[in-house]
Amino acid sequence: MYMAKLDKVFLKKLMDTVVPSGYEQEIVKLWIDNAKKITPNVYVDSVGSAHAIINPDAPYKIVVTGHCDEIGLVVKCITDKGFLRVGNIGGWDAQVIVGQHVIIKTKHGKLHGVIGKKPIHRIDDPKSASKIKDLYVDIGAKDKKDAEKMVEVGDVMVLDQGFTELANNCFACRACDNKVGTFVALEVLKELANKKLPICIEAIAATQEEIGSRGAIAAAYLSNANVCFVVDTAPTDDTPDETQNIDLKIRSGVAIGRGPHVNSKLFELLKNTAKANKIPYQIEASGNAFGTDTECFQLTRGGMISSLLSVPCRYLHSPSETCSFDDIQSTIDLLVKTISQINKKTDFSFI
Numbered sequence: 001m002y003m004a005k006l007d008k009v010f011l012k013k014l015m016d017t018v019v020p021s022g023y024e025q026e027i028v029k030l031w032i033d034n035a036k037k038i039t040p041n042v043y044v045d046s047v048g049s050a051h052a053i054i055n056p057d058a059p060y061k062i063v064v065t066g067h068c069d070e071i072g073l074v075v076k077c078i079t080d081k082g083f084l085r086v087g088n089i090g091g092w093d094a095q096v097i098v099g100q101h102v103i104i105k106t107k108h109g110k111l112h113g114v115i116g117k118k119p120i121h122r123i124d125d126p127k128s129a130s131k132i133k134d135l136y137v138d139i140g141a142k143d144k145k146d147a148e149k150m151v152e153v154g155d156v157m158v159l160d161q162g163f164t165e166l167a168n169n170c171f172a173c174r175a176c177d178n179k180v181g182t183f184v185a186l187e188v189l190k191e192l193a194n195k196k197l198p199i200c201i202e203a204i205a206a207t208q209e210e211i212g213s214r215g216a217i218a219a220a221y222l223s224n225a226n227v228c229f230v231v232d233t234a235p236t237d238d239t240p241d242e243t244q245n246i247d248l249k250i251r252s253g254v255a256i257g258r259g260p261h262v263n264s265k266l267f268e269l270l271k272n273t274a275k276a277n278k279i280p281y282q283i284e285a286s287g288n289a290f291g292t293d294t295e296c297f298q299l300t301r302g303g304m305i306s307s308l309l310s311v312p313c314r315y316l317h318s319p320s321e322t323c324s325f326d327d328i329q330s331t332i333d334l335l336v337k338t339i340s341q342i343n344k345k346t347d348f349s350f351i
Helices: 008-016 025-035 144-148 176-193 214-223 264-276 294-299 325-339
Strands: 042-044 050-054 061-067 072-078 084-089 101-106 109-116 136-138 156-159 170-173 200-206 227-235 254-258 281-285 305-313 321-324
Touching: 008 025, 008 176, 025 042, 025 050, 025 176, 025 200, 050 176, 050 214, 061 176, 061 214, 061 325, 072 144, 176 200, 176 227, 176 305, 176 321, 176 325, 200 214, 214 294, 227 294, 227 325, 254 264, 254 325, 264 281, 264 305, 264 325, 281 305, 294 305, 305 321, 305 325, 321 325
Parallel strands: 061 200, 061 227, 227 305, 254 281
Antiparallel strands: 042 050, 050 200, 072 084, 072 156, 084 136, 101 109, 101 156, 109 136, 170 321, 254 305
């Protein structure tokens, strides 16, 4: 099996950025700075997505993309006592954010706070589920006037859960979804830049996926590519609360998407390439759209030959998303091997 050397230092730097949807400047700058080490052909579009291109003059073009934003919270109001009422940026489960620490992005810099709620022994129904509207953020302010010196309505925040390495080559962090996909896209470009391929390859770090794939819609139109590989994360079913509805596990390889928005011939090429190169893989099946950026690329302009590859992830949309370095590696390996076989004569026709 082909094995690139995984750049864990760069991956950790990506993970440490504070980038809720619409506020991805920190990660886009980091990604662009690293892309410039690979190619001078880089730019940021008007929605904030970052693009890096090799062989820009080649007539046949392939895109590898992963979204770079994360879910978060936004300050909706500041109470008289100086607490912050918040709303969702993306799809939070309120149960997992109770009691968590947060990092708030303000015009003065980053500010720390904690998420509070009424103690359980003061709740009429202790079994009732928490709701975002019942929660608040405590920054230690004396009152509203004091809080307003530090925070403004509209400031955004993320949970303060950093990168932690676990046993057996696993790690946990908030926003594995989908900083790992952003990482994979650039690592694939780096590997392919060393090959003399007769095709143009573009890596994209797309913004605002968690609030409706807004960055991908614009980036797909701008890229105007022939083939697209979207890299995201996928929920596993290998924990004590498994449902038997899916069959994905961490440490078992890249998940290759199969469904109506994935080109069937491209799916077969990915699967056969994984088998031929002994790259660990799994199948993620769906009868509908997966809810990723894949649909945006499939439907842009006159349509794009699209596929989805996912890094299996436990505890999605929580501060403790857990992935395996090995699965990230298998995703990179499969993309490099597959793209190296594609040219303008490759048959991806529908019939």
